[in-house]
Amino acid sequence: xxxxxxxxxxxxxxxxxxxxxxxxxxxxxxxxxxxxxxxxxxxxxxxxxxxxxxxxxxxxxxxxxxxxxxxxxxxxxxxxxxxxxxxxxxxxxxxxxxxxxxxxxxxxxxxxxxxxxxxxxxxxxxxxxxxxxxxxxxxxxxxxxxxxxxxxxxxxxxxxxxxxxxxxxxxxxxxxxxxxxxxxxxxxxxxxxxxxxxxxxxxxxxxxxxxxxxxxxxxxxxxxxxxxxxxxxxxxxxxxxxxxxxxxxxxxxxxxxxxxxxxxxxxxxxxxxxxxxxxxxxxxxxxxxxxxxxxxxxxxxxxxxxxxxxxxxxxxxxxxxxxxxxxxxx
Numbered sequence: 001x002x003x004x005x006x007x008x009x010x011x012x013x014x015x016x017x018x019x020x021x022x023x024x025x026x027x028x029x030x031x032x033x034x035x036x037x038x039x040x041x042x043x044x045x046x047x048x049x050x051x052x053x054x055x056x057x058x059x060x061x062x063x064x065x066x067x068x069x070x071x072x073x074x075x076x077x078x079x080x081x082x083x084x085x086x087x088x089x090x091x092x093x094x095x096x097x098x099x100x101x102x103x104x105x106x107x108x109x110x111x112x113x114x115x116x117x118x119x120x121x122x123x124x125x126x127x128x129x130x131x132x133x134x135x136x137x138x139x140x141x142x143x144x145x146x147x148x149x150x151x152x153x154x155x156x157x158x159x160x161x162x163x164x165x166x167x168x169x170x171x172x173x174x175x176x177x178x179x180x181x182x183x184x185x186x187x188x189x190x191x192x193x194x195x196x197x198x199x200x201x202x203x204x205x206x207x208x209x210x211x212x213x214x215x216x217x218x219x220x221x222x223x224x225x226x227x228x229x230x231x232x233x234x235x236x237x238x239x240x241x242x243x244x245x246x247x248x249x250x251x252x253x254x255x256x257x258x259x260x261x262x263x264x265x266x267x268x269x270x271x272x273x274x275x276x277x278x279x280x281x282x283x284x285x286x287x288x289x290x291x292x293x294x295x296x297x298x299x300x301x302x303x304x305x306x307x308x309x310x311x312x313x314x315x316x317x318x319x320x321x322x323x324x325x326x327x328x329x330x
Contacts, residue, residue: 096151237293
């Protein structure tokens with residue numbers, strides 16, 4: 001999965017507060033999912049807007065959310081607040097357009113400590129929204145409660161979290177982090193790059209596209225990449241230029257030099273959104289300056305990928321090849 005590129009977290013970035021929001025969204029700090037779209041979880045009291053155990057949902061229903069839509073809300077609750085597993089509750093269904101599977105969903109969010117209600121991080125304060133793809137793998141915690149909801153919806157997520165939550169540099173005991181999400185927008189994106197074809201330089205891996213746009217590659221016999229990053233635009237999109245501080249939504253496939261596929265969003269059937277500040281350097285450098293709608297071939301040397309470190313099925317010292325379709329940037 002793309003998580004390997006993003007430090008094993010669906011929206012992992014440098015700022016710890018944003019990472020906590022990401023953990024709340026993905027539920028990856030708990031072994032018990034709040035309920036996948038396959039019905040793996042359960043709702044308390046037959047309430048389809050709540051996911052988790054009856055006891056944990058009762059705890060989350062004790063949180064009072066105040067503040068007008070579009071502004072930073074205030075969370076009030078009895079302290080300390082604790083839950084046993086990731087728990088979600090829709091507190092406002094929203095009044096905007098319906099949210100549909102496959103759409104790019106833009107949201108504001110704020111995380112507070114269940115121990116004392118102190119704010120850990122807020123996108124309302126930072127002025128930087130985040131995005132995810134509705135229904136994509138790894139986002140069940142937010143996709144589930146938003147099924148049937150509308151733009152403007154608000155969702156509470158309580159997540160028992162471990163690690164350096166308080167930013168002291170040492171691991172904390174398990175604490176519950178409460179996050180409020182508010183959907184700002186939901187847009188239907190193209191599934192593939194669209195634009196003007198570009199003739200690539202000779203000697204590079206050759207890219208062939210399936211009818212649906214999924215790429216495959218033919219690596220020339222004896223191909224030996226150099227030490228520098230290779231960035232080859234294959235399709236030039238007509239959209240805005242991507243900057244390094246943006247989040248992008250992409251479809252992509254990654255290969256090792258022997259042609260082995262180690263990761264592909266095409267296989268899951270959903271594009272992926274992530275900030276360019278939270279990926280390997282080869283992606284940050286290679287996609288910055290490209291335009292939305294473009295398809296880009298990246299040949300990334302080890303020092304701009306994982307160096308000598310093994311990452312999942314990627315051996316240490318690997319040169320990585322990607323074909324990336326840039327569908328959106330915000």
